[in-house]
Amino acid sequence: MELTPRSGADGSFSLWSSAFGEGFHSAAGAFSEAQQKFVRPSQLERWRPGQELVVVEVAVGTGTNTAALLQAAADLALPLQWWGLEQDRQPLALALASAAFRSQWTGATLSRLEALGRSERLLWGDGRQTVSRLPAALQGGCDLVWLDAFSPRRCPQLWSLEFLAQLAALLKPEGRLITYSSAAAMRAALGAAGLQLASIAASASEQWSSGTVASPRPLGESFPLRSLTAMELDHLLSTAAEPYRDPTGQAGAATLLAERQLRQSQSRAVSGSAWRRRWGVASGFCQQRGLPIQ
Numbered sequence: 001m002e003l004t005p006r007s008g009a010d011g012s013f014s015l016w017s018s019a020f021g022e023g024f025h026s027a028a029g030a031f032s033e034a035q036q037k038f039v040r041p042s043q044l045e046r047w048r049p050g051q052e053l054v055v056v057e058v059a060v061g062t063g064t065n066t067a068a069l070l071q072a073a074a075d076l077a078l079p080l081q082w083w084g085l086e087q088d089r090q091p092l093a094l095a096l097a098s099a100a101f102r103s104q105w106t107g108a109t110l111s112r113l114e115a116l117g118r119s120e121r122l123l124w125g126d127g128r129q130t131v132s133r134l135p136a137a138l139q140g141g142c143d144l145v146w147l148d149a150f151s152p153r154r155c156p157q158l159w160s161l162e163f164l165a166q167l168a169a170l171l172k173p174e175g176r177l178i179t180y181s182s183a184a185a186m187r188a189a190l191g192a193a194g195l196q197l198a199s200i201a202a203s204a205s206e207q208w209s210s211g212t213v214a215s216p217r218p219l220g221e222s223f224p225l226r227s228l229t230a231m232e233l234d235h236l237l238s239t240a241a242e243p244y245r246d247p248t249g250q251a252g253a254a255t256l257l258a259e260r261q262l263r264q265s266q267s268r269a270v271s272g273s274a275w276r277r278r279w280g281v282a283s284g285f286c287q288q289r290g291l292p293i294q
């Protein structure tokens with residue numbers, strides 16, 4: 001079976017993908033990760049009750065992040081205009097069929113999640129193609145873009161310079177793109193798309209960052225957002241910041257990885273391993289979903 005149910009430290013429902021060789025969520029667990037890396041950095045208290053929240057979610061998967069958003073928005077009385085991109089119908093179907101998953105949410109949240117799963121707001125297919133099927137009004141019209149793809153080494157298709165530029169173009173001036181990843185290649189690509197960067201303050205179980213928030217406007221330092229440290233800024237000067245390039249939006253993972261590796265080998269920038277030695281960052285720290293460096 002390609003998708004195997006499993007749970008993280010918080011006991012919440014998650015999946016392991018043998019096709020991607022990676023879990024859907026970090027070791028902390030799906031529910032905790034949704035709160036810590038997506039809901040909290042969104043700082044929904046910035047909206048007044050009744051104000052519409054426009055959100056695009058990339059890589060909907062089990063719908064854990066979606067359900068966490070539905071619940072948080074309902075608690076604050078924020079009407080939600082939600083759009084999702086996902087290529088595989090199975091993760092959401094497996095989650096909705098799981099008693100463990102259902103027990104995590106209120107009945108109202110589950111009903112809304114089921115309705116979204118059936119609606120035209122969930123665009124099924126390769127996100128690189130379906131992103132262009134989002135309504136034109138979403139260009140520069142989104143408050144939040146949540147990017148929860150498998151890690152760049154496992155799924156470079158959703159972390160390319162070109163795809164990230166398309167996501168950046170969706171944001172309102174005060175909008176935020178939020179991801180669990182702290183990969184330099186992604187941060188550099190978002191910077192190249194004109195976004196300002198902030199780090200999500202690390203939890204106790206993580207070394208230095210719980211992810212990235214990017215916005216057309218400067219983000220400031222309001223917990224859990226913080227400025228990038230000297231170490232993180234230096235990361236962006238290393239070959240780790242070499243972006244994945246996918247101008248046709250059609251390339252496979254192996255091609256994207258090999259072409260990036262070739263550009264890295266030709267680069268005059270300091271290598272990613274030299275950067276790790278300089279800052280005492282353990283090698284191998286970057287290999288798995290949910291861990292910061294790619």
Ligand SMILES: C[S@@+](CC[C@H](N)C(=O)[O-])C[C@H]1O[C@@H](n2cnc3c(N)ncnc32)[C@H](O)[C@@H]1O
Pocket residue numbers: 023024025059060061062063064065066085086087088091125126127128148149150155157158
């Ligand atoms: C890490 S999981 C997402 C976890 C999800 N946010 C959740 O709460 O369960 C990554 C998801 O990306 C989807 N995916 C992989 N490649 C994709 C692509 N090219 N376009 C759209 N979705 C893709 C996978 O099917 C998987 O559901």
